[in-house]
Amino acid sequence: MARMKFICDAERCIECNGCVTACKAEHDIPWGVNRRRVVTLNDGVPGERSISVACMHCSDAPCMAVCPVDCFYRTPEGVVLHDKDICIGCGYCSYACPFGAPQFPTNGTFGLRGKMDKCTFCAGGPEENGSQAEYEKYGRNRLAEGKLPACAEMCSTKALIGGDGDVVADIFRTRVLNRGKGSEVWGWGTAYGRPTQGTPGAAPAPAKKS
Amino acid sequence: MSAVRVAGLAMVATVLVACGERVQTIPPGGERKADTAAWDNKDKRFLAPGFTPGNETSWNAQLVDRAQGQNDYAPRK
Numbered sequence: 001m002a003r004m005k006f007i008c009d010a011e012r013c014i015e016c017n018g019c020v021t022a023c024k025a026e027h028d029i030p031w032g033v034n035r036r037r038v039v040t041l042n043d044g045v046p047g048e049r050s051i052s053v054a055c056m057h058c059s060d061a062p063c064m065a066v067c068p069v070d071c072f073y074r075t076p077e078g079v080v081l082h083d084k085d086i087c088i089g090c091g092y093c094s095y096a097c098p099f100g101a102p103q104f105p106t107n108g109t110f111g112l113r114g115k116m117d118k119c120t121f122c123a124g125g126p127e128e129n130g131s132q133a134e135y136e137k138y139g140r141n142r143l144a145e146g147k148l149p150a151c152a153e154m155c156s157t158k159a160l161i162g163g164d165g166d167v168v169a170d171i172f173r174t175r176v177l178n179r180g181k182g183s184e185v186w187g188w189g190t191a192y193g194r195p196t197q198g199t200p201g202a203a204p205a206p207a208k209k210s
Numbered sequence: 211m212s213a214v215r216v217a218g219l220a221m222v223a224t225v226l227v228a229c230g231e232r233v234q235t236i237p238p239g240g241e242r243k244a245d246t247a248a249w250d251n252k253d254k255r256f257l258a259p260g261f262t263p264g265n266e267t268s269w270n271a272q273l274v275d276r277a278q279g280q281n282d283y284a285p286r287k
Contacts, residue, residue, distance in 0.1 A: 075245060083242045085234070109228045126243040130253025144251040146261030146272040152280065163277035171281040178283060 003059065003078025004121050004143075005165040006152065007172055008052045011182070012159035015040055015050040019151035019160050023054075026122070026150040027139025033103040035119040036151055052151070052160045055080065055101035055119035063093035063102060077143070078165070079121040084137050087115040121162070122149040 015038050023029065023036045036054035057080045064072040064080065071086035072093075093116060094102040107114040124141030127134035134141055142150060152162030161168050173192045176182040183192070249269035257263065261272040278284045 071242065073242060073245070075248065077248060081245065085236060086242055109231045110224075123248060124245075126245040129246050129248070129251040130255075141251070143248045143273075144246075144253075144263075145256045146249075146258035146269055146276075148273060148276050148280075153276070155280075158280050158282060161277075161280045163273060163280070167274055167277040171277070171283075174281070174283045 003165045004057060004163065005078070005168050006054065006056060006160065006162045007168050009159045009161070009172065009175065010049045010051050011179070012157045013038065013050040013052060014157055014159070016156065019052045019155055022150045022154045023119070026142070029139070030105050030107060033105045033117055035103060035117065053099055054151070056099055057121055062096040062098070066092045066096040068092060073126070075123060077123070079123045081120055081123060081125050082116065082118070083126045084115045089113055089115045122147070
């Protein structure tokens with residue numbers, strides 16, 4: 001198993017917010033907290049694009065780097081999680097995160113800012129898998145049930161894909177190659193290999209004769 | 211009920227809100243708790259069909275299988 005990753009296909013996302021709703025329902029997320037949200041560029045303009053954003057479970061996570069109490073950890077599957085018993089709710093991670101993933105519920109005393117809450121890739125936290133304590137602090141642990149994140153599994157247009165990074169990249173590469181556009185963008189080769197790689201039924205390039 | 215009594219009760223209620231706060235004392239040692247492996251799950255209520263808890267191979271296979279459910283170009287079973 002490689003690292004768990006999300007990818008959102010902006011060509012397919014229709015801004016239905018189904019992923020946001022699935023996340024909130026699955027984990028009983030309180031009012032005012034959105035572990036996942038849909039961002040739309042050029043809203044209302046023909047050609048607008050939407051993308052579903054949450055914690056991207058970075059390989060070199062800035063939130064982990066700046067946390068003064070070192071409450072973050074990475075699971076062997078590459079999921080970035082945190083311990084709410086250690087978190088002091090300072091908000092440094094919120095400033096460091098380029099995706100705006102860390103959320104702060106107002107469930108502290110007198111309605112003050114509480115401890116940080118973020119997408120867990122439906123992997124719970126440092127409590128016994130499937131326990132009530134885990135559910136109350138971090139939400140449902142679908143990964144321990146042999147399932148993938150709820151947001152990705154219920155996406156009606158399959159815009160949001162989640163799972164093993166290699167599998168996810170392979171699905172996206174196949175999709176773009178079949179679509180016939182998208183593989184010309186900058187950085188595609190670095191992320192997914194040359195456009196000719198992985199083409200279904202493509203014959204290997206003949207070796208050059210010297 | 212006099213205004214003073216109402217104000218007093220409101221003040222007491224406001225102050226007592228803090229009593230509802232959960233204990234946040236870090237246990238002795240103070241270090242972060244260790245997480246359990248993703249495939250170890252004693253709660254068997256919501257398991258995906260085909261997944262055997264505690265079996266890493268079964269868990270890996272299950273996740274790869276489910277990931278292909280997101281692939282429009284994968285052959286349907």
